[in-house]
Amino acid sequence: MERMRRLRSSAALRGMVRENHVRTDELIYPIFVMEGENICCPVDAMPGICQYSLDRLPTELDRVIEVGIKSVLLFGIPLHKDEVGSGAYDENGIVQNAIRFIKSNKKYRDLIVIADVCLCEYTSHGHCGLIQNGIILNDETLPLLAKTAVSYARAGADIVAPSDMMDKRVEAIRNALDSNGLVSIPIMAYSAKFASAFYGPFREAAHSAPGFGDRKTYQMDPANGREALREVEEDILEGADFIIAKPAMAYMDIIQAIHTNYNIPIVAYNVSGEYSMIKAAALNGWIDEKKIVMELLTGLKRAGAKMIITYHALDAAKWIQEEEK
Numbered sequence: 273m274e275r276m277r278r279l280r281s282s283a284a285l286r287g288m289v290r291e292n293h294v295r296t297d298e299l300i301y302p303i304f305v306m307e308g309e310n311i312c313c314p315v316d317a318m319p320g321i322c323q324y325s326l327d328r329l330p331t332e333l334d335r336v337i338e339v340g341i342k343s344v345l346l347f348g349i350p351l352h353k354d355e356v357g358s359g360a361y362d363e364n365g366i367v368q369n370a371i372r373f374i375k376s377n378k379k380y381r382d383l384i385v386i387a388d389v390c391l392c393e394y395t396s397h398g399h400c401g402l403i404q405n406g407i408i409l410n411d412e413t414l415p416l417l418a419k420t421a422v423s424y425a426r427a428g429a430d431i432v433a434p435s436d437m438m439d440k441r442v443e444a445i446r447n448a449l450d451s452n453g454l455v456s457i458p459i460m461a462y463s464a465k466f467a468s469a470f471y472g473p474f475r476e477a478a479h480s481a482p483g484f485g486d487r488k489t490y491q492m493d494p495a496n497g498r499e500a501l502r503e504v505e506e507d508i509l510e511g512a513d514f515i516i517a518k519p520a521m522a523y524m525d526i527i528q529a530i531h532t533n534y535n536i537p538i539v540a541y542n543v544s545g546e547y548s549m550i551k552a553a554a555l556n557g558w559i560d561e562k563k564i565v566m567e568l569l570t571g572l573k574r575a576g577a578k579m580i581i582t583y584h585a586l587d588a589a590k591w592i593q594e595e596e597k
């Protein structure tokens with residue numbers, strides 16, 4: 273007789289038949305770098321997460337190295353913003369400087385540095401593209417995104433990750449990288465990126481809330497799963513090397529559908545609002561943070577994610593290290 277409990281009778285047996293594991297080298301840790309000096313500013317809605325100026329960045333990078341995390345995702349917060357987001361493609365911009373800082377330091381140089389490519393942190397209106405008469409322009413924005421990506425790659429970024437959701441931006445970035453001799457820089461495309469309320473805390477952290485309206489004319493409608501596959505297909509055809517699905521928790525069906533349909537590494541972005549909810553409940557003593565986080569990350573792996581971008585990365589890596597001891 274079949275008895276499903278047979279393989280659950282001991283920890284060793286359960287370990288042997290376990291189908292999915294969260295591995296430290298598959299976790300990507302987001303870091304907010306800010307122009308200025310001596311800044312280590314906690315983000316209110318994201319306990320444990322801070323904005324760092326470059327002089328204070330080593331504290332955070334040391335923690336990253338210490339727990340064995342191999343990859344970081346950089347977001348920049350500039351002092352000055354303008355209509356055209358020029359801080360994003362300024363050779364001396366905050367992210368360019370942060371990348372050079374990391375790559376010029378022997379201790380940190382081997383980290384895989386992923387640079388988020390978007391204009392919203394750099395535009396005075398907070399939108400991800402150029403604006404004319406209240407409309408977010410698509411094709412006119414592409415050269416600026418391409419310029420930003422090239423400038424990050426030249427500064428030493430290992431991967432560029434466009435998160436703007438303009439049509440054809442992967443193609444524009446691929447062409448620009450290639451024609452600048454940067455053929456081996458991969459593109460990690462935010463392909464299935466939904467217009468989500470789960471980004472709320474991030475916008476506080478990155479000072480990137482839209483000054484008017486919302487992002488619904490470029491980010492996807494949360495109700496649409498089939499459309500996400502068209503976005504993914506487009507980006508693969510345009511030259512994406514990885515596909516990001518975002519947010520993660522309320523969108524596991526999207527991760528699974530991409531995994532079933534395409535043979536490309538999938539990255540789940542466990543976003544700021546998801547982090548805040550878990551942190552808030554944990555700080556209230558309502559849930560067991562470690563168990564909840566590991567269950568969530570394991571669930572994302574089971575859904576089909578190869579890698580996970582998560583603000584929990586340092587904690588998770590520490591917990592994984594402890595388990596292995």
Ligand code: PBG
Pocket residue numbers: 388390392400435436470471472473474475480487542543544545
């Ligand atoms: C920039 C960008 C956003 C996030 C990543 N890149 C915010 C947005 O689209 O408004 C959100 C990440 C998070 O919530 O953790 N376009």
